[in-house]
Amino acid sequence: MIEFDGWLLDLFEDEKEGVVLYFMDREGPRWRLTTPFPVTFYAQGESEQLRALWRMLRTLPQVTDIHRTQRMDVFRRQWVPVLAATVQNPVTLQPLIQKVVARFPKLEYSDADISITVRFAAQTGATPLSYCHVVADEATHKLKDIEVLESAWEMTPRPIPFRRLYLSPSGDPNHGRPRYLRVIYGKHENRYLLSDMQNVLVCLRATLKRVDPDLIITGWGDTWLLPLLVEKSKEYQIPLPLNRETGRDILLKKELTYFSYGQIIYRGQQVHLFGRCHLDRRNAMLWSDYDLEGTIESSRVTSLPLQIAARVSPGTGISSIEMLTALREQVLVPYQKQQAEYFKPVADLYSADQGGIVYQPLIGLHRNVGMIDFTSMYPAVMVYFNLSPETILPNGMNGTPVPALGITIDNSREGLVPKALRPLLEKRIALKKRLAMQKVWYPPERERIEHRASALKWLLVVCFGYLGYKNARFGRIEAHQAVTAYGREAMMQAKEAAEDMGCEVIQMYVDGLWVQRPDWSQPADFEALLLEIEERTGLPIALDGVYRWIVFVGSRGNKARPVANRYFGVFQDGSIKVRGIDARRRDATPFVKETQLHLLELLARHDDPFDGLGQAVKYLRGQVRTLRSGKVPLADLLVRQRLGRKLEAYRTLSPAARAAFQLKAVGKEQHPGQRVAFLFTLGKPGVHAWDLPERPDPESVDLARYETLLIRAAGIVLEAFGLDEKELERLMKTDLKQLGLIRV
Amino acid sequence: MGRTLPSATQIMQQDEAALARFRRALRRSDQLVLDDLFNAAQKHLSAAAYAANILPFESFLLSMLLEEHKEVLRLRESVENLQKRHD
């Protein structure tokens, strides 16, 4: 008898054995176990058709059971009779479904395309990376029993003792072939020249055998390194055991471009391994936000396998959680989403079809402003007000009315989506409280918790949007509308509470308010307001912080026009918050960003920001001098803009498009949705793409243009303090001391 | 995600565009004053959005009037202060 405690590392379908599982025994060994895993799908519809389907399925050897039963159809809001068909091996399901749907297109199908990890989690409770007690047969290595010891909702899960192998090329392959490959495990680091591929392969093979890693973490592994290694391995006939599982090739997912809500999205190629996990740091969705720890949290909570959790958007994670909940509750998971919006009179559209409350802030400088926001407002609304596709009652039925909309909610049972989200929301709130309470913590531990909280935050952030997403299985526009309606109502109540208590509301943005009362400057002062708001709305709200001062900035095109989300300010504790201006934009030039941020820091050092103006201007002059003298490294002058469409579709070429053309000319195709890096240069075409083989001549850089960008960015920060762009331009030209206005 | 209606900002732009002929026929100096009225209405876009009026221009007109009156109140206060100082 095999018996151990350990973590489920990988799980996949196998046409002979059903499901293959890889476990990490906490004592050290790695186990490969299998288990047969029959899966079931359902069909519903007209009786004649179902009978015909039954007759067809009966003749097929892969189908082992067919019977009539009942399942919950959340869109019809009742239990419905269905035909349940079970296949012995999960690999046979997809081809069977294609056949059946083609033959009987009028029937409705459910549970036809659920991932194997979700099914396994629904059946056993074990999601990827959960810590379990496992029992298996010694001779056959067949799984006999699995018991989850630490669920996904565990607040402080045991750290997982992964064996990690890092593979990093010495440089970015997009810029030219890297010279060597860095291979790191434990405390060992080795470098192998990539010019000698055979050596690389032989050494890598030996390393893989010796280390037997659970995780292979790479740079550009999806798009360049691993496909190259696999190709060379075949060419030189040196087998490379990237998979732990023998008898299988690595799984290569091709790149694709797709259209979503008016935007073009590009997804790079991916390499998935069997028996091990490959994570490409450069291709991981939110790696910079929450690293490996957050990805593990995401995988556990969503039951997506680690390799997929790392690469997909949080929306896929939410979909997975919803499907898992559905399976557990015997709710049908529809195969092709057909549920459209109810027909509604247009007159109702105006109040329903809104988003969150967005105020126009009072532009300029404000002092002692408290920022309060509802904790995960939309998810909280969904959970506490029971909003789910099936809890929305059609026109005219009795139920709890939604503020200002013509629809009502059925509160007689908990909806599927609130049920799915509740543990996620509660864990996030609990983690946040933990972090707030224990300010002093062993930094790596704190960081791990922050990363976990971040992964949960991202899932929660998208679950609302997912409710309205056209391809969501469990989505419904009306539910989405109800969520925003409750959200607007909560914000209005919060505003009223603040004003009733004598505050001025400087700004409101979807789930947060900036409030000010002349005699309130400390966090404790805002307590009473928070309690009052919680009382009135029934939703949790917290103080984000008190700004010593905050500046709301106008729009990019018209400075006098207030815009919702461009501001910067300094909290009581000296920390700076910036939104919407260059310092926070992904396409902004590093040199400009850095300058803007430093200007803010200089202002933040003094209790009164006006005291920092002198230093700010002096610093800016220094930056201008450095720029003019050509001493700024070219990499810091890069602009990164997204390519919005296919090159042929451009009528007038944007700078990004011009750079993309340059790259195309040297065989580097850029896809819509990708960011193109370039420098502004003198003359035509005015740009030089960064990924071209030759570096541009530093003399050709359009320094004047960068200077304008720099001064404009500085103006955004300093304008509220009396120094706008024009004034700064003038100051850059004159000697400060001569003016006598500013002490240097 | 399912949203069809334009933002309040876009609606105001549409309403401004619908007044293009009226504006054109005004003297240049009057055109600038009209623009100023629209700038004033800008300040209350969120209220106009929340009101969800099926004829949003009515909300914009009210916003313009609101700002006008604020100005009147301010001027009234200034005049009173000046008068006090004179006496």
Add this chain to the structure above:
Amino acid sequence: MLAQNPDNLSLPAPQRGKISLVVAPRGVSGKMMTMLATLALHGKVLVIDGGNRFDAYALSRELRQRTVEVYAALNRVILSRVFTCYQMTATLSQLPLDGTPVVILDLLGTFLDESVAFGKRRYLLNNSLGRLRQIAASAPVALWARTRTTPTDEDQKLLPLVLEVASDLWELQDAEVPDYQLPLF
């Protein structure tokens, strides 16, 4: 009947027994709203929006120019928005055959979704068009097939199917349709 129309011509209201088809770029939504306003003055209208083209404020403006009872008229325009070809087909199949005029905005919008196999989309479109024929027997039906500036291969394969069911055809080119360009912010 093909016609190239000047800017200020309005689209006539559809008639029972026929399917009127408008083939035009996005700017024609204003004219579609005008047509809806005319229909809404006299009774209920069912609208299915296949491409998020419904312009509620244009509709209310048009109604305001024709009546004081704007709200009542708006209440007679019943709208459903569909985002996938499955939803379009399902919605059409569930429409009652009771003579209420039906207007479809951007009929092909949901059928250009590359994530669904082309054969399947064509099957669903034929299904939808069949249903529309049935509906047109007792109700006025107007369809708008939106033309795109860079038409895809599939646009060109699916449009002929729609052309086949139309009895009246209005085709408007780019230049004749006011293209509402909203400024960037």
